Amino acid sequence: MTSDPWLDLLGLINGFQITQAIHVASALRVADHLSGAARSAGELAALTRSHPDSLYRLLRALAAVGVFREEEGRTFTLTPMGDCLRTNSGTPLGAWAEVVGSPxxxxxxxxxxxxxxxxxxxxxxxxxxxxxxxxxxxxxxxxxxxxxxxxxxxxxxxxxxxxxxxxxxxxxxxxxxxxxxxxxxxxxxxxxxxxxxxxxxxxxxxxxxxxxxxxxxxxxxxxxxxxxxxxxxxxxxxxxxxxxxxxxxxxxxxxxxxxxxxxxxxxxxxxxxxxxxxxxxxxxxxxxxxxxxxxxxxxxxxxxxxxxxxxxxxxxxxxxxxxxxxxxxxxxxx
Missing domain, CATH: 3.40.50.150 (Vaccinia Virus protein VP39)
Known part of the structure; x- marks a missing residue:
């Protein structure tokens, strides 16, 4: 597929949005809650004390870039990338996401x-x-x-x-x-x-x-x-x-x-x-x-x-x- 320079540059310009979304997911410990089991956005909202619809919008956006995977019924699972946000991951990056997203x-x-x-x-x-x-x-x-x-x-x-x-x-x-x-x-x-x-x-x-x-x-x-x-x-x-x-x-x-x-x-x-x-x-x-x-x-x-x-x-x-x-x-x- 031919690259579109306009779209490529737009993706770079908007990169801060992904940074902040990952920061929030890490601060809420979403990956820890998904460790070993799929959960619905509603379940995750209860576990993280978040607004259910807003959390779903966050998770589906991150699923679109490979951090999580969205299944049927607004259910989510971990991807290899998302696994790096787990507190006990062998290759962890969650704390760095929290640093980078801090004001x-x-x-x-x-x-x-x-x-x-x-x-x-x-x-x-x-x-x-x-x-x-x-x-x-x-x-x-x-x-x-x-x-x-x-x-x-x-x-x-x-x-x-x-x-x-x-x-x-x-x-x-x-x-x-x-x-x-x-x-x-x-x-x-x-x-x-x-x-x-x-x-x-x-x-x-x-x-x-x-x-x-x-x-x-x-x-x-x-x-x-x-x-x-x-x-x-x-x-x-x-x-x-x-x-x-x-x-x-x-x-x-x-x-x-x-x-x-x-x-x-x-x-x-x-x-x-x-x-x-x-x-x-x-x-x-x-x-x-x-x-x-x-x-x-x-x-x-x-x-x-x-x-x-x-x-x-x-x-x-x-x-x-x-x-x-x-x-x-x-x-x-x-």
């Missing part, structure tokens, strides 16, 4: 023109504070964001473990590792490895339960602190998952220099990050880069830009291993 998040995107014209961060300009301070002051938003990052780790951990061989290491420090899901997956896959989880004290406060649930707490230390000041020394691998993209070059280099001071000459630095691809390709990473511009700050980078960061902080890029939507970018001290 504080999409209002920053509404300020994109300001960022493009000035180079300034949209969220900072709108709120007179950065998004990290905002989440610290609004714990409910911070908790949802932390849950989204944990879900992302769960969804990407298997791809990372398949892509990179962690078996040569004996001690891995996960710098900025959140609640420890990525590190726990590595330790489970490699029983001889010890780990240290390092992040801000209020973040790692919730990590013990995550590590204990996955049976690795006996091989993992939990340390709170700032990676701008110090990180634990003596490991043979320093891992950072989607940390460096949160920062502009000067701050990124400062973080990497702290890691370099802690790392021995034989240690490896492992960044799990997206890579910006060639022109006209890989839109997801390039739109993620725009998200960095308007909300958290920082940027997505090309392989060459990572190599330049490493050179300025005492490392040398050695290899890149594709791992799903991310890459494991390996560097060594020089």
């Amino acid at each position: 504080y998040f999409w209002q920053s995107w509404g300020h994109l023109l300001h960022s493009v014209q000035t180079g300034e961060n949209a969220f900072q300009d709108l709120n007179s504070k950065d998004v990290w301070q905002f989440r610290a002051e609004h714990p409910e938003h911070g908790a949802t964001f932390d849950r989204a990052m944990t879900q992302f780790s769960r969804g990407s951990a298997e791809a990372v473990i398949r892509a990179y061989d962690f078996s040569p290491f004996r001690h891995i420090v996960d710098v900025g590792g959140g609640q420890g899901l990525m590190l726990a997956a590595i330790l489970r896959a490699h029983p001889h490895v010890r780990g240290t989880l390092f992040d801000q004290p209020d973040v790692v406060a919730q990590a013990r339960a995550v590590l204990a649930k996955r049976g690795v707490i006996d091989r993992c230390n939990i340390v709170g602190g700032s990676f701008f000041e110090t990180v634990p020394e003596g490991a043979d691998a320093y891992l950072m998952r989607v940390v460096i993209h949160d920062w502009e070059d000067d701050e990124a280099i400062a973080i990497l220099k702290v890691c370099r001071r802690a790392a021995g000459e034989a240690a490896k630095l492992l960044l799990i990050e997206r890579l910006v691809g060639p022109p006209n390709e890989m839109p997801a990473t390039k739109f993620s880069d725009l998200n960095m511009l308007v909300s958290p700050g920082g940027r997505e980078r090309t392989r060459e830009e990572f190599s330049d960061l490493f050179a300025k902080s005492g490392f040398e890029l050695t290899r890149v291993f594709p791992a799903g939507i991310h890459n494991v970018i390996e560097a060594r001290p020089h």
Whole structure:
């Protein structure tokens, strides 16, 4: 079938409607209620305390784009895509849908023109504070964001473990590792490895339960602190998952220099990050880069830009291993 440029562009222009619809379905936990059983729109309305006809209109729209499937009698079932909205999905995205659909998040995107014209961060300009301070002051938003990052780790951990061989290491420090899901997956896959989880004290406060649930707490230390000041020394691998993209070059280099001071000459630095691809390709990473511009700050980078960061902080890029939507970018001290 021949593509219609007008219709294709209209679909892109109206993409926000799908985003908001998925956000509402996730906030109402519709996928959890559909887990293992078909339900009518009326049943779902009762379970979610929603207006029956309005909920039906939401669900049929999402069924039209493959998130759910509409059966006879206004009954709905889960699709593989919709399954990713379940709280206990193996590849969950529900918390991220809740973050993206929150007013504080999409209002920053509404300020994109300001960022493009000035180079300034949209969220900072709108709120007179950065998004990290905002989440610290609004714990409910911070908790949802932390849950989204944990879900992302769960969804990407298997791809990372398949892509990179962690078996040569004996001690891995996960710098900025959140609640420890990525590190726990590595330790489970490699029983001889010890780990240290390092992040801000209020973040790692919730990590013990995550590590204990996955049976690795006996091989993992939990340390709170700032990676701008110090990180634990003596490991043979320093891992950072989607940390460096949160920062502009000067701050990124400062973080990497702290890691370099802690790392021995034989240690490896492992960044799990997206890579910006060639022109006209890989839109997801390039739109993620725009998200960095308007909300958290920082940027997505090309392989060459990572190599330049490493050179300025005492490392040398050695290899890149594709791992799903991310890459494991390996560097060594020089």
